[in-house]
Amino acid sequence: MTLSEKIVARAAGRSFVSPGEIVTCAVDLAMIHDSGGPRRVEPILRRLGSGVWDPAKVVLITDHYVPATDDESRRIQEITRQFAADQRIVNFYDRQGICHVVLPERGHLRPGMFVVGGDSHSPTGGAFAAYMFGVGATEMAGVLATGEIWLRVPETIRIEWTGRIGRGVSAKDMMLHLCARLGMDGGRYQAVEYTGEGVRALPMQERMTLSNMAAELGAQAGLIEADETTAACLGAAGVAAEQISQWRSDTGSKVSEHHVFDASALAPQVAAPHSPANAAPVVEHAGTKIDVAYIGACTGAKLADLRMAAEVLRGRKAAKHVDLVCAPASLRDQEIARGEGTLAAILDAGARLLPNACGICAGYGDDRLGENIVAMSSTARNFKGRMGAASSKVYLGSPYTTAASAIEGQIADPRPYLQAGRA
Incomplete structure (x- = not known):
C-alpha cells in the first residue's frame, strides 16, 4: 500500500484498503480554531444534544481573530474560551500562534495518525507522515460528536524531487512551481506524496510548507514519509519516535500519477x-x-x-x-x-x-x-x-x-x- 492507504486502513480497522472504497475511520485527533470552530460547531452540537466525544483528542487554537480588535472579535474569542471550559478541552492554546504551526510544536502529531482539521491548510500534518485534511464546520461537528468520519480511499499522486534546491531557493518556490505546472486542481482531491532527494534534504518546517500547500494543488492530503528528520523533530517536541519506519509507501505500491522535477534546476x-x-x-x-x-x-x-x-x-x-x-x-x-x-x-x-x-x-x-x-x-x-x-x-x-x-x-x-x- 501507499503511505496514505496504510494510514487510512489503520484508522478504518482494516488490514488493506483500495482507492475508491468508502470507509469509516476513527479519528485520532481533531483540530479546530476560533474562526471555524466553537462559534460554528457549538450550536450544532447543542441541537444534537451532544458534547465532544473525547476532549483529550481535541486541540483548540485561537489564531484568526487575534488580536480581538472589535466587539465581534471579542465575542468570538469569548465563545471560544467558554467552549474550551465547557467541553474540558485541556489542549487549548490561546494566542500562541497559527494552528498549523502550534499543533506540531506542542507535540500533537505523530506518524500514522489520522487527523481532521477545521481549516483548509490542515494537510500541513502530512509533513509528519500523518493523514491530515480539512473539513467544514458541519462535518467537524459530526467528528466532534462521534469521533468518526467517512472517507473515500484516495488515489496517490507521487511528486518526486530529484537533486537539491540551491541557495536562495526554498520549499515555497517548489510549491509555486508545482502550482504553475500542475494547476490548482493538480491533486484532484487525492493524496499527494512528496518524495525524492530534494524532499529528504529539507528540514521539517520546510516540509511543512510542502504539505501545507498541497491544498493549493487541490489535494486532500500532502504526505512525506517518516525518517530521521521526523524523529528528530518529534524528539524536540517531547514525542517518542517509536516504530516510525513503517510509515512510508511500500516498494511497488501503485500510484495514479508520478511526476518528477529537478530541485537543483529550480530558480x-x-x-x-x-x-x-x-x-x-x-x-x-x-x-x-x-x-x-x-x-x-x-x-x-x-x-x-x-x-x-x-x-x-x-x-x-x-x-x-x-x-x-x-x-x-x-x-x-x-x-x-x-x-x-x-x-x-x-x-x-x-x-x-x-x-x-x-x-x-x-x-x-x-x-x-x-x-x-x-x-x-x-x-x-x-x-x-x-x-x-x-x-x-x-x-x-x-x-x-x-x-x-x-x-x-x-x-x-x-x-x-x-x-x-x-x-
Whole structure:
C-alpha cells in the first residue's frame, strides 16, 4: 500500500484498503480554531444534544481573530474560551500562534495518525507522515460528536524531487512551481506524496510548507514519509519516535500519477496576482514596484522562514517607500528568533512586528491591504481581495524573495544578497 492507504486502513480497522472504497475511520485527533470552530460547531452540537466525544483528542487554537480588535472579535474569542471550559478541552492554546504551526510544536502529531482539521491548510500534518485534511464546520461537528468520519480511499499522486534546491531557493518556490505546472486542481482531491532527494534534504518546517500547500494543488492530503528528520523533530517536541519506519509507501505500491522535477534546476519563483498558479521564475517579475513586503503566515513566517528573511535583511534596510511587516507564525518561534538575533535583523531592517496570528494572510485585523496596494508576500494564497481591498495586488514568493524585494522596493531575486561576504 501507499503511505496514505496504510494510514487510512489503520484508522478504518482494516488490514488493506483500495482507492475508491468508502470507509469509516476513527479519528485520532481533531483540530479546530476560533474562526471555524466553537462559534460554528457549538450550536450544532447543542441541537444534537451532544458534547465532544473525547476532549483529550481535541486541540483548540485561537489564531484568526487575534488580536480581538472589535466587539465581534471579542465575542468570538469569548465563545471560544467558554467552549474550551465547557467541553474540558485541556489542549487549548490561546494566542500562541497559527494552528498549523502550534499543533506540531506542542507535540500533537505523530506518524500514522489520522487527523481532521477545521481549516483548509490542515494537510500541513502530512509533513509528519500523518493523514491530515480539512473539513467544514458541519462535518467537524459530526467528528466532534462521534469521533468518526467517512472517507473515500484516495488515489496517490507521487511528486518526486530529484537533486537539491540551491541557495536562495526554498520549499515555497517548489510549491509555486508545482502550482504553475500542475494547476490548482493538480491533486484532484487525492493524496499527494512528496518524495525524492530534494524532499529528504529539507528540514521539517520546510516540509511543512510542502504539505501545507498541497491544498493549493487541490489535494486532500500532502504526505512525506517518516525518517530521521521526523524523529528528530518529534524528539524536540517531547514525542517518542517509536516504530516510525513503517510509515512510508511500500516498494511497488501503485500510484495514479508520478511526476518528477529537478530541485537543483529550480530558480526562485514569484506568483503574480491573483493565483498561486501564476508562478514563474523571479526574473519575469523583477522590477515590479511594491508598497508592502509581508513576512507572515504558516508558509512564510515559521522559524525557518524568519531565518531566511533575516539572512537577506541583516545589515540592510527596507526601501523607504516599503512597509515591511513581520508576523511570526508562533509565539514560540518568535521568541527563539528573538533570542538568537534573527528577529532583531528583521526589525532593524525597518519591519513592523504584528501578532502571532493569521492576520493579513486571511484578511483579518486592522492591517489589511488598502486600495491599489501592491504587496510581495510569503503567504500561500493571493486570491483577489483575500488580504484586503479587491483593488490590491499580491505577489507570492519565498521569505528570501520577499526580503530582497523589501530592500529594493521592487520584486527582486534574493540570490545576489546571499553571495559569500554579502550576507
